[in-house]
Amino acid sequence: MRVLVVYAHPVETSFCAALHRCVVSTLADGGNAVDDCDLYAEGFDPVLSRAERIGYHDVPGNRAAVAAHVERLIAAEALVLVFPVWNFGFPAILKGWFDRVFLPGVSFVMRDGKVVPNLFHLKRIVAVTTYGGSRLRAILAGDPPRRIVMRVLRATAPRARIRHHALYDMSRADQARRSAFLERTRMLMETIR
Template sequence: MRVLVIFSHPCRESFNFGVVQTVLQTLKEQGHEVRLRDLYEEGFNPVMHADERRGYHDEGDNVAPVAEYVEDIVWCEMLVFVYPTWWYGLPAMLKGWLDRVWLPHVTFSMPTTEAGSRPKMQHIRAIAVVTTCGASWWLSKLVGEPGRKTILRGLRALCAPRCRTLYLAHYKMDTSTPESRDRYLTDVQRKLSAFAG
């Protein structure tokens, strides 16, 4: 399977960097064709400037500022997001990637007076989120996990009708222990293997 891994964390010494290494190793050991986009390392600009926004709905032209990233999502059959959950949501870098790369006419058709919007990413059959959360499980649920919903509901709606999803979170990251982190990496390897297999 063609798998695109989107990694969004600024620090190489972070636990999240170890998580993405586990994700990449797991997928490659299963024989998947993997592309990594390390948004911070690449210096991806998450800011949509005025001229880009003015051309956002212009079919063809809207792709030009982010063409290589659009090519990635057209290529892949599975998406894996690895990121820290900050303020219950996505890091600004990742949200900016969604804003700029998931463009109309590429990922969905624009609605008309005759028909509503239609999803155009039906080649994507699976989406996984691998994240860390400072908050506990119950507090995350109480707030509503907006980051989880953005990807596994909003983004999924543009993919294949039976697109499978996986959500793996290490909650209470701020009080984690070496043992809890090891358990999480083992879970990631085991559950992602089963999901991607």
């Protein structure tokens, strides 16, 4: 399977970086064609410019500024997101990737003023993430990252099986808990074929 891995963490020694390495190596070992998109390493600019916003609905011209990222998304059969949750949301660089790449004509199309999904080629979407706080704190805050993965991404890729795989309470996770989560992540990636 062709898998686009989108990774969003700036620190190479972080636990999120270990998750990223686990995801990429397990997918590759499983015979998948992995397109590893490290947003920080690639210097992705998350800022939606004035010109991009003005031309947002101009299909296909709206792709020009991020054409390479759009092509990578379109080529994928699976999308795996690896990121930490900061302030109950995505890191800004990942939020900017969604803002700039999930465009009209890419992730959805407009028909008679209605949004219609367009990522029918995606068979799997998996979010691998960590939260500093507990699951209860995330629930009390509405757990926006989980909702976006499970509801909004589903609305763009209705045929995809979607999974939100999270380690909550990372701030208090000891080595045993982190190791167990890494192992569960490896096992999850083995199911993507």
